[in-house]
Every structure is written in C-alpha cells, then in structure tokens.
Amino acid sequence: MLKKFLAGVALAGGLVGGAMASDSPYLTGREQLLMLADDNPAELTLWRGEELFHEVRGPKNVSLERCDFGLGPGVLKGAYVRMPRWFEDAGKVMDLESRIIHCMKTLQGFTDEDDPVARKHSSDTREADLVAIYTYVASQSNGMKWNPPMNHPMERLTRNAGEVLFHRRAGSMDFACATCHSTPRKRIRLSFLPVASNVEEWSKAVSWPAYRIGHGVVRTSQHRVRGCYYQMRQAGIQFGSDASIAIISYWTHQAQGGVATLPDLKR
C-alpha cells in the first residue's frame, strides 16, 4: 500500500517536475502543490522578463543583451547556477539581482531613482521589472546543477562569512537562520522547513525565483533573505548588500550538485 503510494508520488513527481521519489515532507508537499496547479504562474513573469530583457530601453537606448552574467556578454545558459560570483568590472561578488541592476545602470543608463531600478519587489498591483528580468535570466539555468565558483578569494570569504551569518544568533528572539533550517522534518505551523544539510531539499529551497501562492506574485532570493531577518526580529537587511550576498552565496554553495528548479512554485 505504502509502496504503491510512494510509486504514485514518484510518478506524479516525475511527470510534473522531474523530481525523484522522496520521503522528505518538504519535497512531497511541493509535489502536491504542483499537482494542484496546471502551470506555474511564474511563466507569465518569465515571458514578460524575456521581452524586457531584449527591449531597447533606458537613456542609452540599448537592451540588456550585452550584459555579462559571468560567462561572457549575452551568455545566459547556466549563468545563474554559477552565481553569486566575483565580477572584475565591478570589483565585487554579486548575485543575479545586483548584477541585473549593475547592467541596467552601466549599459542602459538607468539611475537608482528610475522605476526599473528603484522597484525591487512586486506588489499585488504592480510587478517589478527587475523580478521579471530575474525570472527570465534564472529560467535559462532550469534543470542544471547549482555550482557557484569558489576560485576568487572574495568568493570564498563571502561564502564563509555567509556560513557564520547563517548560524549567528541575535535579536529579540535569539534566532539564526539555522534555527529553522537545521533539523529535518520540522514545521513552522503547517509549513515544512527545508534543511540546509540535505542537498535534495536545499537545492529546491534555494530555487528562487518562485511564484509564492501565499503572496500571489513571484519572489526572489533577496526577498527571502529580507523576510528571514524580519521574522527573526533582527535589523532590516538592505537589498543587494554584501551581507545579503554572503547569505545567498552560502546557501547556494550548500545546494551544490543539486538540481535547480527555475522558476519554482512555493507555498
């Protein structure tokens, strides 16, 4: 009986997401979500992002087609699963969201005050251009394995500091990221929590962008980091800050070898 059920889950998982059979409640919960939805609504965001990416925009009247995401100008295939990474031209370790903004400013001439750069997150009434472009670029790594480079000393220091931050307890509730993401099969209320040491769970968990059913919009890595610091009652983290990139660098490296689902569908 149980075997039949598991086989059913495996079959459904295989059909829908290409996922393998798992006894992880975090992963099987997600398969149930996918069975409920005919399609991932994030695809609409992806298509809009594709148009925006190729559209001639900004004061300099160019598209983002010459943006270098680490594998050379214009190379999108597999770029996202090799991020965050060191960018010599910026002299910084950058995640995908910061890199898109970098290209919007340097290639297209947008400033911090212009809406495409200023609007970081979507609301019920307005989808951020940045989120759409991020979704499109990320989707070009769908099904590939997370594999952020660790060659540059700053890539390693950023990842290692991210690990320290991940375990660093502080704030009114003594919480750290690790509080919720260390013990297998645990829940906050009804939500199963992914564990950072389980590659199968974690590679899915860090698969942002994802359409969040509870929010009704597509969310990003930076949005997830902000939400975690908010719920931990710690200080508000700044979008694209070095600390945010350190956390994302550590969590991406923890997913190394696991398959990215881009865009994902989450609760």
Added chain:
Amino acid sequence: MNKQNNIVGHTLIAIGMALVSVTLMAGCAQPRPDTQAERDFSRLSPEAYAEYLIFRSGSFNLAQETQEGGTAADRMAQDVLQRMCSEARNRPQPEMAVRIVGAARDSIVYPEGGIQLGDWRQGAELARSGTGFRIGHNVDDHSRPVGGNCYACHQLDPDELGFGNLGPSLAAYGALRGDSEAVRRFVYDMIYNPHSYFPCTQMPRFGVSQFLNQESISHIMAYLLDPQSPVNVRHSR
C-alpha cells in the same frame, strides 16, 4: 587546566578582534572605498568579515529605532549566550553547558507575590499571535498586544491543527502534570529563560528579552495549566 587554556584562547581572540577593529576603523578614517577590491579583506577570518558585514558595511539599517527604545544595532549585537551558542552551533561542551544553565538560573526574576495564573482566554490569543518586535520594512505596532507565537513551534489545544513541531507537543500539558508550585515554577522558568534547563535551546528567552511582560506570561501559563483551558479540558485520564 582546560579552563585556563580557554581563558587564554578567548583573550587572544579578543586581542585579535580588537586589532581587526582598529585596522578597520583606521580604514574608515580615509575616504570610503566603493568596492571590495579596494579594501584588503584577505587577512580577515570569516568571523571577523561577518562582523564587518553586520556593523560596518552598510548592509543593515542599523539606525532604525526599535520598539524597546534602542536601535537596530542593539538587536544585532550578540550577548554572551547568543555568542557562545552560535559558536558552539548549539551543542555546548559540558563545562560550557553548566555555565550557561547557571547564568540562566541567575537571570530569572520572579513576580512579587509568587507565580500566579492569569486568564487562559487571553493566553489563547497570545499563543496564536506572531505580532511583536518586528522592524525593518514593516514595523510592528505595539499598541496591539505582543504575542508569544507558541503555535509556530508547539501543539497546545488538540483541536488546533495549525501547529508547528520545532518544539515538543504541549497538548494536555496541565492535565498530565497538575498545577503544583513545582510545575508552575518549571513552566515560568521555561518561558522566562529556557536555557536554565536546556542550554543552547532554540527557544527564545521571552522573559529575559522582555518580549513578554509578566501579565502576558501569566495568561499563557493559564492557557497551559488551567483545567478549564482547551489545552486540558478535553483530556480524560
């Protein structure tokens, strides 16, 4: 011997951190470089770089005012317990565990007139509410009561299905244990500072941090221990 080594070790670390701070502060006196490449981070340990990221890189909105009357920077500074448990990855060695338990016991302040149970109905609301002390992009309004958010991690009322399991089930807690002075004191201690029994537990120190005031603690205790509370009422022995 071990303890002495520990003290020496900690002193060396402290000196190291002080040197790092001096170096970084000296760096700040000059015009602030824009990129990581222009700063020399190569000698920093991950721990020192993480502290730099929190307090000096502009990564957090540290100046924001908090509900308790300080700034977000105070929230990010670790106290001794937070630092020890973080470094031990929440698995303290026996000596450290004993020290943590001792300090936690000393931290507990009992209400005048003994530990009294409040109103379980108000306790039920507080156990469900996750409002309080959040800052950042959407600051919690403390004209509303601050909740303990117990259901995020614990089962309490057996009829409430939306409970987490990071902590143990507390269903029928009072029905199973009674309401003796010893039980009351244990429950109070666990809410006020749970490290007094479980060093480096994940549970917040609701009393130490003044996240919950004495009145709220008494209501939540009533929810756990009052025989009329839904946590206990349907439990038949």
